[in-house]
Amino acid sequence: MSFVRRVVAIARKDLLAEWRDRESFSAMFFFAFLVLFLFNFALGGDQTLIRGASSGLLWLAFTFTSVLGLARSVQGELENDCLDGLLLYPAPREAIYLGKLLVNFTVILVVELVIFPLFAVLYNMDLWSRLPKLLLIAVPGTIGFAAAGTLLSAMTAGLKARDAMLPFLLFPLTIPLILSAVKGTEVVLRGDPFELAVPWLKLMVAFDTVILVASLLTFEYLVEE
Amino acid sequence: MIGRGLERALGILAVIGLVTGLYTGFLYAPPDAVQGEVQRIMYLHVPLILVSYFAFFVVFVTSILYLARRCERHDAIAHSSAEIGVLFTALAIAAGSIWGRPTWGTWWTWDARLTTTTILLLIFIGYLMLRALVDDPSRGATFGAVLGIIGFLDVPIIHMSVVWWRTLHQPASVLRPGPSTVAPDMQVALYTNLAAFVLLYGYFLVKRVRLEKARWELIRLRMEGAA
Amino acid sequence: MVTPDAEGRMPGPAPAVETRRLVKWYGGYPALRGIDLCVAPGEILALFGSNGAGKTTLLRILAGRVRPTAGTARVAGFEVGKGGDSARGAIGTLAHGHQLYETLTASENLAFAAAMLGLDRAGERIAQVLLRVGLKAAAGSSVRTLSSGMKRRLALAKLMLRECKVILLDEPYASLDLQATKLLEEFLMASKIGGAATILATHNLTMGFGVADRLAILRQGRLVFEGRRDETSLDAFRALFSLHGELGEVE
Numbered sequence: 246m247s248f249v250r251r252v253v254a255i256a257r258k259d260l261l262a263e264w265r266d267r268e269s270f271s272a273m274f275f276f277a278f279l280v281l282f283l284f285n286f287a288l289g290g291d292q293t294l295i296r297g298a299s300s301g302l303l304w305l306a307f308t309f310t311s312v313l314g315l316a317r318s319v320q321g322e323l324e325n326d327c328l329d330g331l332l333l334y335p336a337p338r339e340a341i342y343l344g345k346l347l348v349n350f351t352v353i354l355v356v357e358l359v360i361f362p363l364f365a366v367l368y369n370m371d372l373w374s375r376l377p378k379l380l381l382i383a384v385p386g387t388i389g390f391a392a393a394g395t396l397l398s399a400m401t402a403g404l405k406a407r408d409a410m411l412p413f414l415l416f417p418l419t420i421p422l423i424l425s426a427v428k429g430t431e432v433v434l435r436g437d438p439f440e441l442a443v444p445w446l447k448l449m450v451a452f453d454t455v456i457l458v459a460s461l462l463t464f465e466y467l468v469e470e
Numbered sequence: 471m472i473g474r475g476l477e478r479a480l481g482i483l484a485v486i487g488l489v490t491g492l493y494t495g496f497l498y499a500p501p502d503a504v505q506g507e508v509q510r511i512m513y514l515h516v517p518l519i520l521v522s523y524f525a526f527f528v529v530f531v532t533s534i535l536y537l538a539r540r541c542e543r544h545d546a547i548a549h550s551s552a553e554i555g556v557l558f559t560a561l562a563i564a565a566g567s568i569w570g571r572p573t574w575g576t577w578w579t580w581d582a583r584l585t586t587t588t589i590l591l592l593i594f595i596g597y598l599m600l601r602a603l604v605d606d607p608s609r610g611a612t613f614g615a616v617l618g619i620i621g622f623l624d625v626p627i628i629h630m631s632v633v634w635w636r637t638l639h640q641p642a643s644v645l646r647p648g649p650s651t652v653a654p655d656m657q658v659a660l661y662t663n664l665a666a667f668v669l670l671y672g673y674f675l676v677k678r679v680r681l682e683k684a685r686w687e688l689i690r691l692r693m694e695g696a697a
Numbered sequence: 698m699v700t701p702d703a704e705g706r707m708p709g710p711a712p713a714v715e716t717r718r719l720v721k722w723y724g725g726y727p728a729l730r731g732i733d734l735c736v737a738p739g740e741i742l743a744l745f746g747s748n749g750a751g752k753t754t755l756l757r758i759l760a761g762r763v764r765p766t767a768g769t770a771r772v773a774g775f776e777v778g779k780g781g782d783s784a785r786g787a788i789g790t791l792a793h794g795h796q797l798y799e800t801l802t803a804s805e806n807l808a809f810a811a812a813m814l815g816l817d818r819a820g821e822r823i824a825q826v827l828l829r830v831g832l833k834a835a836a837g838s839s840v841r842t843l844s845s846g847m848k849r850r851l852a853l854a855k856l857m858l859r860e861c862k863v864i865l866l867d868e869p870y871a872s873l874d875l876q877a878t879k880l881l882e883e884f885l886m887a888s889k890i891g892g893a894a895t896i897l898a899t900h901n902l903t904m905g906f907g908v909a910d911r912l913a914i915l916r917q918g919r920l921v922f923e924g925r926r927d928e929t930s931l932d933a934f935r936a937l938f939s940l941h942g943e944l945g946e947v948e
Contacts, residue, residue: 326794335786
């Protein structure tokens with residue numbers, strides 16, 4: 246019980262702070278929007294081309310955007326020695342990891358939820374009726390990405406080259422996840438039968454399980470000095 | 471402490487193995503019926519790939535041992551094995567690319583195994599970069615261990631995703647590298663080279679670990695001097 | 698009052714803090730080069746030293762945040778780094794940074810701390826400590842809007858939320874006003890009566906000398922002086938400290 250209480254306390258604290266100034270959310274949202282906007286010019290304004298590539302474009306926007314949020318989430322703890330204070334509380338390290346994961350997951354998912362309709366409007370696609378199925382793909386994809394990101398950002402936080410190192414470590418590791426999310430989204434956007442997305446869904450669940458178990462087992466080693 | 475004797479023996483055996491490997495690969499084995507002489511790259515490419523996957527497996531095992539026991543020796547092996555693994559993987563991909571040009575007509579193809587191997591190479595280049603950036607050796611070792619474990623666990627998932635991605639869209643390449651239908655003489659050449667590269671890996675590893683130990687010893691001596 | 702014997706070890710009840718040949722290296726640089734230290738329950742040790750002497754490193758090791766390269770340390774009955782949550786629960790710290798979240802209000806910061814400490818029904822306790830540090834009126838304002846003195850007081854309030862067996866203070870006097878300094882000293886005296894062992898690292902000689910039972914000087918990772926406060930005077934100690942400071946520069 247006290248474990249859950251601490252997870253919730255961390256998540257509540259971060260989300261409250263995020264709600265107050267919406268600093269990382271607005272940066273992430275604006276960046277994602279810009280990326281989507283620029284795709285139009287990168288692909289020469291060809292609507293069919295864009296619609297064909299839309300699932301890839303969406304996830305490219307999400308992954309680049311998420312890195313911003315992940316980096317900010319640790320950065321906030323580094324100010325005023327907060328991370329040190331956090332680690333001095335009598336709280337299991339796993340609770341700290343899960344609390345941070347919950348925050349990162351929520352923020353990224355909210356950005357995705359805002360971007361989906363915006364994308365639909367920009368490129369004249371019908372996403373509303375497909376939103377439940379899209380979420381079925383987006384949620385496991387976001388869990389895995391946030392889980393790997395939370396773990397890796399704990400490693401790169403103190404480094405001088407952290408801005409470059411986080412994506413450098415995160416992207417190769419999460420390629421299977423990004424690939425699965427793109428493929429799953431593609432199935433939904435094309436209106437193909439959802440069974441075609443099931444293998445990708447299974448792969449994402451496998452990735453999520455492996456990364457979550459590995460993170461929970463190793464996180465305590467990462468934060469001690 | 472691994473003796474200098476073992477290091478020297480491994481070195482000599484590796485040289486003998488490589489020379490024999492060159493002989494069997496270039497002279498003993500017949501040219502391939504379809505691909506001709508260029509197929510001989512296989513005797514370099516396949517052993518390199520197999521040994522580099524083995525090297526990353528060693529990183530995985532010693533990383534777990536390091537986290538469990540906090541012994542610098544395990545970290546030294548993991549770090550060294552990762553370096554050799556990156557070197558061998560890069561060479562294997564280069565060799566594969568050279569082989570692919572005349573065989574597939576292209577330097578690069580998004581073949582499932584090639585893609586998986588390249589992703590693995592990227593993960594472990596990240597590993598080496600991270601280790602170079604972290605000043606505190608024990609933190610660097612811990613970060614490396616966590617990354618080494620996750621990176622290796624990721625391999626089957628990466629492989630599966632890439633295989634599905636390719637097979638669900640394009641027919642597999644007609645000509646695939648690999649010893650699926652290999653004549654006995656070719657097998658001799660392949661296994662000789664494999665043995666040679668295993669010995670070379672062993673030699674590099676022992677030498678690199680000794681270097682790492684010397685570095686630790688230097689730090690320890692300076693510690694004693696300062697205390 | 699317990700006194701150390703010839704080897705610096707405490708007779709009687711187990712010391713609350715005890716280190717043996719504590720060594721810490723950062724890369725190729727030694728931060729601590731073999732520290733033997735003992736602090737009994739109810740005792741306040743003032744640890745003096747210039748910047749880079751190793752004070753912060755020592756406190757971080759004792760708090761369980763940094764693993765020592767060699768040597769052992771026991772804090773509140775636990776081997777450092779092995780006691781887990783029970784050990785962390787027994788230790789209270791005040792660090793260089795105030796460890797407050799700027800976007801949250803003063804009371805939200807304390808509520809978060811209380812939740813992380815596992816305190817039940819903390820609302821009343823939070824109101825109490827806010828009143829004690831004189832921040833009752835600022836309870837609802839976000840930390841960002843507080844002055845640096847008020848932030849220090851809020852950090853102190855966080856430390857006051859519960860009783861600790863061991864208290865580790867790193868430069869607690871930095872940006873504390875007179876009133877807050879008095880508050881800190883009251884808190885230290887109360888904790889002392891409650892049996893807490895305190896290590897106070899500072900380079901403020903006058904302040905540290907005032908509250909301490911024992912004094913220690915740390916220079917370049919070594920303890921170069923250790924003694925009881927009532928055996929020396931502030932002026933004599935000041936002379937000793939500046940002598941060690943000059944020795945440090947000569948080296």
